[in-house]
Amino acid sequence: MSEYLAVVACGSPLAARVHEIAEAARKHGWVVRVVATASAMNWVDAEQVERVTGYAPLVEQRRPDEPKRFPTPGHVVVCPATFNSINKLATGIMDNYAAGLVCEALASGTPITIVPTVSDALWGHPAWEAHLARLTNAGVRFVDPGSGRVGDPRPTGDDVVAFNPEWAIPTGTAARNG
Numbered sequence: 793m794s795e796y797l798a799v800v801a802c803g804s805p806l807a808a809r810v811h812e813i814a815e816a817a818r819k820h821g822w823v824v825r826v827v828a829t830a831s832a833m834n835w836v837d838a839e840q841v842e843r844v845t846g847y848a849p850l851v852e853q854r855r856p857d858e859p860k861r862f863p864t865p866g867h868v869v870v871c872p873a874t875f876n877s878i879n880k881l882a883t884g885i886m887d888n889y890a891a892g893l894v895c896e897a898l899a900s901g902t903p904i905t906i907v908p909t910v911s912d913a914l915w916g917h918p919a920w921e922a923h924l925a926r927l928t929n930a931g932v933r934f935v936d937p938g939s940g941r942v943g944d945p946r947p948t949g950d951d952v953v954a955f956n957p958e959w960a961i962p963t964g965t966a967a968r969n970g
Contacts, residue, residue, distance in 0.1 A: 828849045
């Protein structure tokens with residue numbers, strides 16, 4: 793398994809802490825690349841990401857004549873994951889680079905950790921429970937951003953204060969080397 797960890801940031805306030813997630817992952821031996829949706833870039837501090845990882849965040853798909861920018865990741869962390877992005881992943885919609893990377897990881901069996909930041913108002917949407925179940929059945933590990941609890945995420949909205957970046961990071965040699 794690859795030593796690369798892809799940290800995918802979607803558009804919510806927790807994206808402002810993506811460089812902290814990357815820093816925690818590097819402490820655990822991962823080589824980190826940050827991939828962000830266009831809306832996440834409203835919060836992402838690109839200079840901090842590049843300082844921590846050595847690479848600018850990736851937003852757009854590479855051109856066909858350009859080489860791949862990093863090897864296939866050994867693990868993908870989606871943090872923060874929005875209501876919109878989680879629903880896209882559950883239904884296989886790949887309309888941006890970040891969603892494409894995660895959909896490919898789902899299809900190939902690459903381990904995925906998702907930290908959802910979804911409000912109470914959206915948590916009750918009729919499609920939500922089925923989409924969480926579909927992704928859980930596909931092997932996705934969900935982490936609650938307010939408590940670090942695995943497998944039992946709760947509505948959090950924009951609360952980013954309680955989140956500990958360590959909660960999202962797969963740790964240990966087995967996580968990095970299969």
